[in-house]
Amino acid sequence: MIRHGTTPERRMMHRAQLSPLLLWIAVAVAFAGGCSVINTVLDTVQGTGLTGLSNDQMNLVKSGVQVGEKLVDAVDTITPEQEYIIGRAAAAKIIERYGVYENDEANHYLNLLGNAVANYSDLPEVYSGYHFLILDSDEINAFAVPGAFVFVTRGLLKCCATEDQLVAVVAHEIAHVQNRHAIKSIKSSRWSQVLTTAGSEAMKRAGGRNLAALTDQFEGVLEDVTDALIVNGYSRSMEAAADRDGVAIVARCGYDPTAMIQMLETMKQRLGSESKGFGSTHPSPDDRLAKIRPLIASTSAGGHVPARQARFDTLLAEARGGR
Amino acid sequence: MRGLGFPRIWGRAVWASLAVVCVAISFVPRAHAQKEMSVQVRSSPVREKPKVLAKVLGKLSYGTRVKVLDAGNRAWLKVQAPSEPGTATPKKMLAGWMRLSALTKKKLRLRAGASVGALASADEVALAGKGFDEEVERVYRRKNRNLDRAFARLDQLERDPSSKVEPQAVADFLRVGGVNPREES
Secondary structure: OOOOOOOHHHHHHHHHHHHHHHHHHHHHHHHHHOHHHHHHHHHHHHHHOOOOOOHHHHHHHHHHHHHHOOOOOHHHHOOHHHHHHHHHHHHHHHHHHHOEOOOHHHHHHHHHHHHHHHOOOOOOOOOOOOEEEEEOOOOOOEEEEOOOEEEEEHHHHOOOOOHHHHHHHHHHHHHHHHOOHHHHOOOHHHHHHHHHHHOOHHHHHOOOOOHHHHHHHHHHHHHHHHHHHHHOOOOHHHHHHHHHHHHHHHHHHOOOOHHHHHHHHHHHHHHOOOOOOHHHHOOOHHHHHHHHHHHHOOOOOOOOOHHHHHHHHHHOHHHHOOO | OHHHOOOOOOOHHHHHHHHHHHHHHHOOOOHHHHOEEEEOOOEEEEEOOOOOOOOEEEEEEOOOEEEEEEOOOOOEEEEEEEOOOOOOOOOOEEEEEEEHHHEEOOOOOOOOOOOOOOOOOHHHHHHOOOOOOHHHHHHHHHHOHHHHHHHHHHHHHHHOHHHOOOHHHHHHHHHHOOOOOOOOO
């Protein structure tokens, strides 16, 4: 506090005592306001010139604040565009592994059905829209990557006898997308490195991007995602959430949620002792049935619609049958 | 703390009061953050009503800032933004309903020309497109030539006009199949 009538030396001394005080107030308010306020507040204080610190010293304070936030979850900071880029690479790996079933009629039907169902999810719009494709494999499996690309194998199509049952499969996969399970499978330590590399001083001074390091980290992030999708599967709680939310999406869309039970019963018979696909990455059909039966009993909607069955039978005849 | 000149001139009561003020600030709802939002998908329809099958009045592109007029609905927001070329009234403001999932509170910077500049927060760097983008994908593809055909198939899928499903196509599909959505929002 500057007192009138004091000597210049005393005023300078008071100002010197105030400068760090201002900085402490700014840091305290910044932390109270949350991470998103930190840089705004510190930038403002820096702009006043009253902290008594040079720009380099203030930047050190700011970088210290950010180092303190080192571990960051991808789901909190990733942009839709970055999810899409990761999703494309994961989709490419899936296509490379299984191959696309090249039947325009069948793929067009699945894509239209999938987009209709996605409209009734909690994430109806994604960066580049939903795209659905059939994979040319008898393995019973389905994949949903960020972005979003959703794949269903011919083997899983054979577990569906009606359009409603196919909707149940698709709704489960869309539930994985809406809950962002693939992004949540990215290790926070790995994502924090990505942010550090992308914002590194070295990168800025070089006037460009540290593409080599970013691409290495991209491969690491992709490994986390594909491990969850193809190798280990999601956690039991994530699968249960996808079943639960999938049932809700089916009902909201106007299809019969009991179709989920019918599809799982068929899958149970077909899976048998199969160690690949759903058998290795998902809970057993019995476990899943036990969890969702209580949910479906109160939301079932009946009715057989000939036109709906006819288009399912016709457009997927070849995909569900022989080659 | 003494190295930064922690002042001795103020008493404990003053610092305790400051701490209380800081905690109180952290609970103040940031209402201003919801008055404007950004479109976070490549292209999103603006509808006449908050319903999936409502008439589409126009579309807004990624990064467009919208003014929020009504945030009372769980899944929809009523917004306003300048119309984009190609809509019915390109020179006027577009007002209508958008899905909440198409919007974000963050300010999204477009990829081209976004320089990092002064030390930026992690959010700003990510949002400036300096993280994973098409450039990173290109380098990744050069390192993984075995994925060339797969990426080409994805490109084909995304460029195929028939893979883009318009709202009317969804409405027709559900109607022909005798499907009656339980709720439209």
